[in-house]
Amino acid sequence: MQRFAYTGRTQGGEKMQGFLEADSAADCATSLMRGGISPVTIQETSQSERRNGGSGGLSLFAPTVKPIDVQLFSRQLYTLMRSGVPILRSLSGLIESTTNAALARVITSLKESLEAGRDLSTAMRQHPEVFTPFYVAMVRVGEATGRLDEIFLRMFEHLEFERETRARIKEALRYPSFVMIAMVVAVAVINVFVIPAFAKVYAGLGAELPLMTRILIETSRITLAYGWFMLAGLVLAVAGFRVWCATDAGRLIWDRFKLRLPLTGSIIQRSTLARFARTFALSLKSGIPAAQALSVVAEVTDNAWIASRVEQMRNGIERGESILRTAQTAAVFNPVVLQMIAVGEETGSVDELMQEVADMYEREVDYEIKTLAARIEPIVIVAMGGIVLVLALGVFLPMWDLASVAIK
Template identity: 45%
Template sequence: MSTYRYRARDATGALRSGTLAADSEAAAAAQLIDSGASPLEIVEERAAGAGGLKLPAGLFQRKITTDDLILFSRQMYSITKAGVPIIQGLARLAESTPNPRFAAILHEISRDLEGGREISAAFARHPEVFDTLYVSMLRVGEMTGEIERAFQSLYQYLANDKVVANRIKTAMRYPIFVIVAIGIAIGVLTVLVIPAFAKVFASTNLALPLPTRIILGISDFANRNWPAILAAIGAGVFAFRRWTATEAGRLAWDRARLKIPKVGSVLLRATLARFTRALGIALAAGVPITHALVSVARASGNAHIAAKIVAMRTGVERGDSLLRTAGQAGVFTPVVLQMIAVGEETGQLDAMMLEVADFYDREVEYDVANLSAIIEPVLTVVVGVMVLVLALGVFLPMWDLTQLAGRR
């Protein structure tokens, strides 16, 4: 029996952590679920004084991707709709899946079902693959006898969620590419181009203007210390990634991303599209709203907004309306708040949330397609400043040298 360190959210949505003893990671997850908690992270602790290097299990195994879950959910929908026993269907999928790690999990779920465990409980033993939203919808499908509909809804949600996630990546990829390209251009000019001019200036007794002296000083510093500069950049990137991997760092970075000019508004709408679609599908499947809020919080993909969504559950449990708690969260747009109000008045909150998701999906798709037109003015200004600096610092002295040569 091993010791596992865990992080989980209890029935109130509060975060808790600690250690527990279990035979496996799946058994540890089952203990947490049986106690009413939703596991977020489970890590096995190394024994004190253990010698040698212990590699994490599955280090060299292929990761289970969203594409794997999309294909699995679609196949399970077809299998359950056709009336094939779910245990038999899981065994067949485990044999046909190209991902060995996923195949092992499906075999374990099949064995749990053969042992009499409920479907949702068997899936819940693998929180690293099937999140709380996935398990909650399966649990409702079990209770209503419509497990095939649950898999269909999950397939549709995951497929749409992947599209939105790809749009978010595209929205961030273009500005990052522009920044990196400008950085490389500045580096080439500083290390290769400007030193060539410096040799020309050094061969004359011409008094150099202040901008030129500054540029030459920076170039000389970069040429003498470029290994240290590259090491500092690498260390900075590594430190940033480690910081964003922590809960506080991820929360701060996700909050800051939403404030980036132009790009932040695209990220906010994409995040709200993911949240409203997940909430709409969960409510349509029959998941209680208090459970749905906690389940879909992680589906938003933004730690800052997820924290606000989890906090909304407390207000709803106190008897406040969803509209009031959403307004107090301070992260939702007027469109979302208006559709929540209409949904609560008409009793069609699930349909309204799906309508908002479709609306924002179209907006984000348009914005991402035209992202270059949004960033081009900024890029033009940056390039213009670079040209101005070069003109003042490099070409003006060259002009003076040309004038001096003409006089001779």
Template identity: 50%
Template sequence: MPAFAYKARNSRGELLTGRQEGTSPEAVADELARSGLIPVEVRPAKATGEFKLSLPKLLGDRVSDLDLMLFVRQMNSLLKAGVPILRALTSLADSAVKPALRNVLNGIREGLAAGRELSVSLRRYPNVFPDFFVNMVRVGETTGRLEEVFLRLYHHYEFEIDMRERVKGALRYPAFVVVAILAAIVVINVVVIPAFAKVYAQAKVELPLLTRILIGTSDWMVHWWPLLLGLLVLIVIGFRLWVGTPAGAYHWSRLLLKLPIAGKIVHKAALARFAKSLAVGHASGLPITQNLTSVARVVDNVYLASRIEQMRDGVERGESLTRVAAAAGVFTPVVLQMLAVGEETGDIERLLNEVGDMYQRDVEYEVKALSDQIEPILIVVMGILVLIVALGVFLPLWDLGKTMLRR
């Protein structure tokens, strides 16, 4: 019987990992659910030294957030039209373009036909449907508001995708600037400086210190570029491995929030995601502790997620949501004030949505203004680079020209 590696959470939301034998990932997920755990990820366990290349993964054949957004929108429309859920799933499976999505929908349909609830069938695919999704559907089944829950999930994913794309767009420009500067440094050291170095060598003139430093750096880069390339690859691989560890992901997520310009965009986007997700869960009737656990997994920042889980622990001890949010130390005064007013008036859903909308507008503004903020930095960096190269390369030419005129 094959072995599967799993990640699951207990009733307190703590992440557990292990290995378990089973006939399929779905069977292992069912066994974990029966034992009181919430499956997060179930995948085949790799044997030592084994290396498998997944063709569907290479081709991008996986269920994305965009697929889920379209799925819940279509489910909302079909249920609103009075189509039975089994027939709706059959129709969506037959019209699905991605094989991965079609297989998942067929599996859910088979689970429903076998007498399982929809939330239980969804939980068999932890890599596709996150806990937030499953918990919302389960509440919709319990309250008879499944159609409304699917509409809320659609707005949730629409907001998530928009925020993610805006943050990626905000970080893409600084990354491009850094790459352009590094490329310019490489071209100068590999092409420009060696050409001038030949002229200086033939002239046999004494060179200034700055020029000697530039020529020495260029020679070192030309002769040792394989070492530099290998070092760069090792740094990238090491960074990815480090970020893949819990401690590395935690520290990198915290550092990401403190970046000079892009950090506040990432922070505001995370706060908007927190407020909107908490509002959606609250409106759907999720218990506050379960809602906070689900929200912690959708904020897309490990550091903030750990703080939200601490909030959940405080709420379980009987503290108010405003007090535990203030103790977390990651929320702005606006968020804390809205939470306090919402708890006092009982209108927390509307106020959280207002906070989410406010930070969404702030992110849009910050993204538009990012180029204006980056441009002065780029001009200064490029100006310093040009000044160093000009002084190092052209001063010897000036001295060489004066020497030739004297002759």
């Protein structure tokens, strides 16, 4: 789509101006007239204006919309709509109150799209760098069910949970990360500077060296001779891995492998299933049929393998199977969750029980994150001890042998 700058007048004669995205100037005019605005001038914006968002500054230093901004936007919009303020007036108020220029431009674009007759979810889809597919899909659910204010509250709570989860994970991994970085730097310095110096001393003595020392000397020699090639190979390997993960098959394999990682796999799985359960419960509570609700869930699930299981559940429901039967076939839920699904189908309260499932998974994620640092510390200590042992044996064992020979 192209971005057009327009000026026009409303039916009451009030002058209007702004920006609107459309396929052509004719489509832009049609959208304006559909929104009750008679266009006076329509002009396509330049490439630089589109890149800079019309701010006239360098995009490199332009402010960006952060997740916390979207979170606060959701909460403020919920409060305004809950108070009975129309959506257009709510957006106008947020444009004036926000301190982030980038977010103000996004809200302005949303307001202009609504004035042109578009849905809010369609307008948000034009800003994928701000609103995720999950956010857009939930807004679309809110528009279809008339519960848009509730959707914004749920999105605020969801974004708050994800923000706190990321913060706790970073806090738990901060100390082990520093230790691992220090270990890598220490090993690199020893390989490049220390071991070559000892190798010259040992070579001058002409004595037979222990196996561990010979391994360290050869490792140091390879590092010095081919270090840049090894670094380039590592960079190419990482780039190739990212390209492979971008493919459908690669992402499916990698996302399934992430669920089996020793320390973080269970956290990833439970947090993904919590999002699944919460989204499914919200969709069912909004009156969406189960099959269509699972389509929304599969679209917003950020793990390709679990998304494929959700699609399998949807296909089973479309064939007439029960939710419990399809959940058992998907093989991603534990027996407790399956029992709750069974009770929900019997009592007709699947949405309420799926909400409880989401709360249960979130409590488990919270507990595992709190104990993550305690589980990582023994591994770090063992790794440090192993490296120190190898270096001590490789560097000092020949000295001990030479000292014992000299004494004799």
